[in-house]
Amino acid sequence: xxxxxxxxxxxxxxxxxxxxxxxxxxxxxxYVQEVFETVLNEYEMLTNNINSxxxxxNIPALKAAVHKIKPIFGxxxxxxxxxxxxxxxxxxxxxxxxxxxxxDFNLLKNNLVKSKLLIEEEKKKLExxxxxxx
Numbered sequence: 251x252x253x254x255x256x257x258x259x260x261x262x263x264x265x266x267x268x269x270x271x272x273x274x275x276x277x278x279x280x281y282v283q284e285v286f287e288t289v290l291n292e293y294e295m296l297t298n299n300i301n302s303x304x305x306x307x308n309i310p311a312l313k314a315a316v317h318k319i320k321p322i323f324g325x326x327x328x329x330x331x332x333x334x335x336x337x338x339x340x341x342x343x344x345x346x347x348x349x350x351x352x353x354d355f356n357l358l359k360n361n362l363v364k365s366k367l368l369i370e371e372e373k374k375k376l377e378x379x380x381x382x383x384x
Contacts, residue, residue: 260379265368266327274325279383283376286369289322293369296322297362304355312351313342316358323365326372331365334358 260279262268275282296319303312316335323332338358345351 260376262327263368263372265330266372267329268327270324270329271327274327279376280380283373283380285325286373286376289326290366290369290373292322293319293366297366300362301359304351304359307348309342309345309348309351312355313339316342319362326369328365328368331361334361 259277260282262271271282275285296315300312300315300319303315316338320332320335320339323329323335335358338354341351341354
């Protein structure tokens with residue numbers, strides 16, 4: 251994938267809603283890089299909390315932990331992932347048994363891992379892009 255088509259616009263991975271990024275940050279790609287870095291600094295703690303809540307079978311705490319990570323996906327333009335978090339929260343709200351969460355949780359957990367890798371990749375691309383523009 252090409253990092254950028256020209257020297258003025260960064261091309262994000264298709265999983266990132268570029269319009270959302272542009273609406274939030276304009277063309278300030280240095281700031282966008284900082285946002286991605288900040289998200290990554292918090293990511294492991296947030297996902298560890300989700301996993302701990304799941305392991306303890308505490309559905310209200312699990313719902314709250316997923317709610318807590320959900321906004322960071324908006325900060326990095328990952329609207330689909332943000333929606334998946336909301337859907338999982340809704341499932342937690344209505345589930346009658348912890349066992350009913352297994353499939354949805356495994357899907358969410360896998361997507362959380364993939365999302366972190368994507369955010370890391372995009373941050374690296376932003377770093378290169380910003381160095382080239384400096």
